[in-house]
Amino acid sequence: MKARVTPIKPAIGATVEVDRADLCDPEVVETVREALERHSVLVFPRIGVSDAEQLAFTDALGPRMEFGTPAPGTDTQMPDVYKVSFEEALGGRKEYVQGTFFWHIDGVMMDRPPSKATLLSARQLSATGGETEFASLYAAYEELPEAEKQEIEGLRVFHSIEPSMKLIFDDPTPEQTALWRGDxxxxxxxxxxxxxxxxxxxxxxxxxxxxxxPPADGRALLLRLIEWAAQPAFRYTHKWQDGDLVLWDNTGVMHRVRPYDETSGRKMHRTSIAGTEMVV
Ligand SMILES: [Fe+2]
Structure with missing residues:
Protein backbone atom coordinates (compact mmCIF):
# COMPACT_ATOMS: atom_id res chain seq x y z
CA MET A 1 0.00 0.00 0.00
CA LYS A 2 1.66 3.22 -1.15
CA ALA A 3 -0.80 5.55 0.60
CA ARG A 4 -2.11 5.12 4.12
CA VAL A 5 -5.39 6.87 4.98
CA THR A 6 -6.26 7.53 8.64
CA PRO A 7 -9.61 9.14 9.47
CA ILE A 8 -9.58 12.27 11.65
CA LYS A 9 -13.29 12.38 12.60
CA PRO A 10 -16.11 10.07 11.47
CA ALA A 11 -17.85 12.86 9.51
CA ILE A 12 -14.87 14.74 8.11
CA GLY A 13 -11.16 14.59 7.50
CA ALA A 14 -8.38 12.05 7.05
CA THR A 15 -4.62 12.19 6.88
CA VAL A 16 -2.82 10.57 3.98
CA GLU A 17 0.71 9.32 4.40
CA VAL A 18 2.40 8.93 1.04
CA ASP A 19 5.80 9.52 -0.45
CA ARG A 20 5.88 12.74 -2.45
CA ALA A 21 7.39 10.90 -5.41
CA ASP A 22 4.38 8.55 -5.49
CA LEU A 23 1.63 11.19 -5.59
CA CYS A 24 0.81 10.62 -9.25
CA ASP A 25 1.07 6.83 -9.08
CA PRO A 26 -2.26 5.47 -10.44
CA GLU A 27 -2.81 3.33 -7.34
CA VAL A 28 -2.26 6.34 -5.08
CA VAL A 29 -4.52 8.53 -7.23
CA GLU A 30 -7.31 5.94 -6.94
CA THR A 31 -6.87 5.68 -3.17
CA VAL A 32 -6.95 9.48 -2.87
CA ARG A 33 -10.09 9.78 -5.03
CA GLU A 34 -11.94 7.23 -2.91
CA ALA A 35 -10.72 8.80 0.32
CA LEU A 36 -11.82 12.25 -0.86
CA GLU A 37 -15.33 10.96 -1.56
CA ARG A 38 -15.49 9.35 1.87
CA HIS A 39 -13.71 11.88 4.09
CA SER A 40 -14.19 15.20 2.19
CA VAL A 41 -10.92 16.73 3.50
CA LEU A 42 -7.50 15.08 3.11
CA VAL A 43 -4.34 16.28 4.82
CA PHE A 44 -0.88 15.40 3.48
CA PRO A 45 1.30 16.43 6.41
CA ARG A 46 4.55 18.25 5.57
CA ILE A 47 4.70 16.73 2.08
CA GLY A 48 6.35 19.88 0.71
CA VAL A 49 5.27 19.88 -2.94
CA SER A 50 6.66 22.32 -5.52
CA ASP A 51 4.27 24.15 -7.87
CA ALA A 52 5.06 21.65 -10.64
CA GLU A 53 4.36 18.70 -8.33
CA GLN A 54 1.13 20.24 -7.08
CA LEU A 55 -0.06 20.84 -10.65
CA ALA A 56 0.88 17.32 -11.70
CA PHE A 57 -1.07 15.88 -8.74
CA THR A 58 -4.03 18.15 -9.58
CA ASP A 59 -3.99 16.96 -13.20
CA ALA A 60 -3.75 13.32 -12.09
CA LEU A 61 -6.92 13.74 -9.99
CA GLY A 62 -8.96 15.43 -12.71
CA PRO A 63 -8.81 18.25 -15.25
CA ARG A 64 -7.47 21.33 -13.55
CA MET A 65 -9.35 24.59 -13.32
CA GLU A 66 -7.65 27.03 -15.64
CA PHE A 67 -7.66 30.68 -14.80
CA GLY A 68 -8.56 32.61 -17.92
CA THR A 69 -6.88 35.80 -16.80
CA PRO A 70 -3.89 35.25 -14.56
CA ALA A 71 -3.81 37.50 -11.51
CA PRO A 72 -1.20 40.27 -11.49
CA GLY A 73 2.13 38.91 -10.32
CA THR A 74 1.25 35.37 -11.35
CA ASP A 75 4.17 33.22 -12.39
CA THR A 76 3.67 32.98 -16.14
CA GLN A 77 5.14 29.48 -16.13
CA MET A 78 2.51 28.39 -13.58
CA PRO A 79 -0.60 30.43 -14.42
CA ASP A 80 -2.94 27.90 -12.82
CA VAL A 81 -1.35 28.21 -9.40
CA TYR A 82 -3.23 30.89 -7.50
CA LYS A 83 -1.31 32.55 -4.69
CA VAL A 84 -3.41 33.34 -1.66
CA SER A 85 -1.80 36.14 0.33
CA PHE A 86 -2.41 39.73 1.36
CA GLU A 87 0.62 40.84 -0.66
CA GLU A 88 -0.71 39.29 -3.85
CA ALA A 89 -4.44 39.92 -3.34
CA LEU A 90 -6.11 40.37 -6.68
CA GLY A 91 -5.60 43.97 -7.80
CA GLY A 92 -4.25 44.80 -4.33
CA ARG A 93 -7.77 44.48 -2.92
CA LYS A 94 -7.35 42.90 0.45
CA GLU A 95 -11.10 42.44 0.91
CA TYR A 96 -10.82 39.41 -1.37
CA VAL A 97 -8.62 37.80 1.27
CA GLN A 98 -10.70 39.10 4.18
CA GLY A 99 -13.81 37.65 2.53
CA THR A 100 -12.34 34.19 3.13
CA PHE A 101 -12.60 34.75 6.92
CA PHE A 102 -16.25 33.75 6.49
CA TRP A 103 -17.71 30.34 5.61
CA HIS A 104 -18.07 29.82 1.89
CA ILE A 105 -17.96 27.38 -1.03
CA ASP A 106 -15.56 28.49 -3.78
CA GLY A 107 -17.23 29.61 -6.98
CA VAL A 108 -20.80 28.91 -5.89
CA MET A 109 -22.08 32.04 -7.65
CA MET A 110 -20.16 31.59 -10.86
CA ASP A 111 -22.00 30.82 -14.05
CA ARG A 112 -20.31 27.44 -14.38
CA PRO A 113 -19.89 24.37 -12.18
CA PRO A 114 -18.01 25.19 -8.96
CA SER A 115 -14.62 23.52 -8.72
CA LYS A 116 -14.81 19.88 -7.73
CA ALA A 117 -11.90 20.08 -5.33
CA THR A 118 -9.25 22.46 -4.11
CA LEU A 119 -5.61 21.82 -3.22
CA LEU A 120 -3.88 24.25 -0.90
CA SER A 121 -0.24 24.04 0.08
CA ALA A 122 1.46 26.03 2.80
CA ARG A 123 4.43 28.09 1.59
CA GLN A 124 4.71 30.61 4.38
CA LEU A 125 2.79 30.58 7.64
CA SER A 126 1.61 33.22 10.05
CA ALA A 127 2.78 32.86 13.65
CA THR A 128 -0.77 33.44 14.83
CA GLY A 129 -4.15 32.60 13.28
CA GLY A 130 -4.44 31.35 9.70
CA GLU A 131 -5.94 27.97 10.56
CA THR A 132 -8.27 26.77 7.81
CA GLU A 133 -11.59 25.32 8.93
CA PHE A 134 -13.77 22.92 6.99
CA ALA A 135 -17.35 21.82 7.63
CA SER A 136 -19.05 18.90 5.92
CA LEU A 137 -22.21 19.95 4.16
CA TYR A 138 -22.96 16.30 3.37
CA ALA A 139 -23.02 15.39 7.08
CA ALA A 140 -24.91 18.59 7.87
CA TYR A 141 -27.67 17.57 5.47
CA GLU A 142 -27.70 13.87 6.33
CA GLU A 143 -27.97 14.50 10.06
CA LEU A 144 -30.70 17.15 9.85
CA PRO A 145 -33.91 16.02 11.54
CA GLU A 146 -36.42 14.77 8.97
CA ALA A 147 -38.83 17.66 9.68
CA GLU A 148 -36.09 20.18 8.89
CA LYS A 149 -35.15 18.38 5.70
CA GLN A 150 -38.76 18.75 4.63
CA GLU A 151 -38.83 22.39 5.72
CA ILE A 152 -35.96 23.31 3.40
CA GLU A 153 -36.80 20.97 0.51
CA GLY A 154 -37.21 22.94 -2.70
CA LEU A 155 -36.05 26.27 -1.24
CA ARG A 156 -33.78 28.47 -3.30
CA VAL A 157 -31.31 31.01 -1.99
CA PHE A 158 -29.75 34.17 -3.43
CA HIS A 159 -25.94 34.20 -3.37
CA SER A 160 -23.59 37.07 -4.10
CA ILE A 161 -20.41 38.59 -2.71
CA GLU A 162 -22.49 41.30 -1.00
CA PRO A 163 -23.17 39.55 2.34
CA SER A 164 -19.49 38.83 3.05
CA MET A 165 -18.38 42.29 1.86
CA LYS A 166 -20.90 43.87 4.25
CA LEU A 167 -19.05 42.09 7.06
CA ILE A 168 -15.84 43.84 5.98
CA PHE A 169 -16.99 47.39 5.17
CA ASP A 170 -18.88 49.33 7.85
CA ASP A 171 -20.45 51.92 5.57
CA PRO A 172 -20.46 50.76 1.97
CA THR A 173 -21.32 53.32 -0.67
CA PRO A 174 -24.31 52.71 -2.97
CA GLU A 175 -21.76 52.11 -5.75
CA GLN A 176 -20.03 49.40 -3.75
CA THR A 177 -23.32 47.71 -2.91
CA ALA A 178 -24.42 47.83 -6.54
CA LEU A 179 -21.08 46.37 -7.62
CA TRP A 180 -21.24 43.51 -5.09
CA ARG A 181 -24.83 42.69 -5.88
CA GLY A 182 -24.40 43.23 -9.61
CA ASP A 183 -23.28 40.41 -11.79
CA PRO A 214 -39.18 37.68 4.47
CA PRO A 215 -35.50 38.73 4.71
CA ALA A 216 -35.31 38.25 8.50
CA ASP A 217 -36.83 34.77 8.39
CA GLY A 218 -34.58 33.74 5.50
CA ARG A 219 -31.40 35.04 7.15
CA ALA A 220 -32.34 33.39 10.45
CA LEU A 221 -32.77 30.08 8.64
CA LEU A 222 -29.46 30.44 6.80
CA LEU A 223 -27.57 31.36 9.98
CA ARG A 224 -29.13 28.43 11.83
CA LEU A 225 -27.99 26.07 9.08
CA ILE A 226 -24.45 27.51 9.13
CA GLU A 227 -24.29 27.05 12.91
CA TRP A 228 -25.59 23.50 12.52
CA ALA A 229 -23.06 22.61 9.82
CA ALA A 230 -20.17 24.17 11.76
CA GLN A 231 -20.78 22.10 14.90
CA PRO A 232 -17.62 20.29 16.09
CA ALA A 233 -18.73 16.85 14.88
CA PHE A 234 -18.93 18.06 11.27
CA ARG A 235 -15.98 20.47 11.42
CA TYR A 236 -12.25 20.04 11.06
CA THR A 237 -9.81 22.84 11.89
CA HIS A 238 -6.44 22.51 10.22
CA LYS A 239 -3.50 24.05 12.03
CA TRP A 240 -0.91 24.37 9.29
CA GLN A 241 2.66 23.17 9.48
CA ASP A 242 5.36 23.97 6.91
CA GLY A 243 4.81 22.05 3.69
CA ASP A 244 1.32 20.75 4.50
CA LEU A 245 -0.96 20.08 1.55
CA VAL A 246 -4.72 19.91 2.04
CA LEU A 247 -7.19 18.67 -0.56
CA TRP A 248 -10.92 19.09 -0.08
CA ASP A 249 -14.17 18.39 -1.86
CA ASN A 250 -15.39 21.90 -2.61
CA THR A 251 -18.82 20.61 -3.63
CA GLY A 252 -19.67 19.23 -0.18
CA VAL A 253 -17.57 21.30 2.19
CA MET A 254 -17.63 24.95 3.25
CA HIS A 255 -14.43 26.51 4.49
CA ARG A 256 -12.96 29.65 6.03
CA VAL A 257 -9.64 30.85 7.37
CA ARG A 258 -9.20 32.22 10.85
CA PRO A 259 -7.95 35.82 10.65
CA TYR A 260 -4.20 36.33 10.64
CA ASP A 261 -1.73 39.17 10.65
CA GLU A 262 -1.65 40.92 7.26
CA THR A 263 2.06 41.58 7.62
CA SER A 264 2.92 37.96 8.43
CA GLY A 265 3.72 37.14 4.80
CA ARG A 266 1.41 34.09 5.00
CA LYS A 267 1.25 32.54 1.57
CA MET A 268 -0.66 29.53 0.30
CA HIS A 269 -0.59 28.12 -3.23
CA ARG A 270 -3.93 26.96 -4.56
CA THR A 271 -4.86 24.77 -7.49
CA SER A 272 -8.32 23.51 -8.32
CA ILE A 273 -9.90 20.57 -10.07
CA ALA A 274 -12.59 21.73 -12.47
CA GLY A 275 -16.16 20.89 -11.55
CA THR A 276 -18.50 19.01 -13.83
CA GLU A 277 -21.83 19.55 -12.06
CA MET A 278 -23.89 22.69 -11.78
CA VAL A 279 -25.54 23.24 -8.42
CA VAL A 280 -29.02 21.81 -8.99
FE1 LIG B 1 -12.12 29.73 -0.53
Missing part, protein backbone atom coordinates in the same frame (compact mmCIF):
# COMPACT_ATOMS: atom_id res chain seq x y z
CA UNK A 184 -22.62 37.91 -9.07
CA UNK A 185 -26.16 37.59 -7.70
CA UNK A 186 -27.65 34.23 -8.48
CA UNK A 187 -30.19 31.69 -7.23
CA UNK A 188 -29.12 28.24 -6.04
CA UNK A 189 -31.07 25.43 -4.41
CA UNK A 190 -30.39 25.09 -0.70
CA UNK A 191 -30.02 21.32 -1.12
CA UNK A 192 -27.73 20.06 -3.89
CA UNK A 193 -28.53 16.61 -5.23
CA UNK A 194 -25.28 15.42 -6.78
CA UNK A 195 -25.03 13.06 -9.76
CA UNK A 196 -23.89 10.43 -7.26
CA UNK A 197 -27.23 10.75 -5.47
CA UNK A 198 -25.65 12.27 -2.37
CA UNK A 199 -27.15 15.46 -1.05
CA UNK A 200 -25.44 18.42 0.58
CA UNK A 201 -26.40 21.87 1.82
CA UNK A 202 -25.41 24.90 -0.26
CA UNK A 203 -24.80 27.57 2.36
CA UNK A 204 -22.21 30.08 3.54
CA UNK A 205 -21.82 33.84 3.80
CA UNK A 206 -22.49 34.23 0.09
CA UNK A 207 -26.08 33.29 0.90
CA UNK A 208 -28.11 36.41 1.29
CA UNK A 209 -31.78 35.67 1.36
CA UNK A 210 -34.21 32.88 0.73
CA UNK A 211 -36.50 33.21 -2.26
CA UNK A 212 -40.07 33.99 -1.25
CA UNK A 213 -39.25 34.44 2.46
Missing amino acids: SRCLRPIVWTHDSGRKSLVIGYSADRVEGM
